[in-house]
Amino acid sequence: MDCERTGAASSTADAENLPFDVFARACPSRGTLEHVTGKWGALILGALHEGTFRFNELRRRVDGVSEKMLSQTLHALERDGLVHREAQPTNPPRVDYRLTPLGSGVAERLLALINLVEDRMPEVLTAQERYDTARADSGEGAGRDAGRAAMAGRGGRWQRGQK
Secondary structure (H helix, E strand, O other), X not given: OOHHHHXXXXXXXXXXXXXXXXXXXXXXXXXXXXXXXXXXXXXXXXXXXXXXXEHXXXXXXXXXXXXXXXXXXXXXXXXOOOEEEEEEOOOOOEEEEEEOHHHHHHHHXXXXXXXXXXXXXXXXXXXXXXXXXXXXXHOHHHHHHHHHHHHHHOOOOOOOOOO
């Protein structure tokens, strides 16, 4: 019995007996995978692997994340059991975030992927340049640039250099 055929589990005991399949549409593992591998989820888990952070410390560490996205992502990761939120009754209130043991295991695997990507970026940049050059030589780039120029001419928000 797989997730797609059974739908959502009726209890934790039922869920523990299911063979989860992230490729099945209704499998709950798909949502957790989205939380973990999404842009902000991966970065937050990676940052929390370094230690315990307060909200604004974490926001500074994960450059570019908005307060709203950080809050939403932390809630999702906490719900999934990957992040522990500890609120201390002080004035002003202090809230600390850290990884759970489950979150730590997930973060270690994510960091291995992050390190691989960072280490191989020279190859990625070379491949991107080769791809872009091939597209420009074949005329595909010209059509794309014309579409962008038309968009910009109609008050679109695209700026040269964006993709």
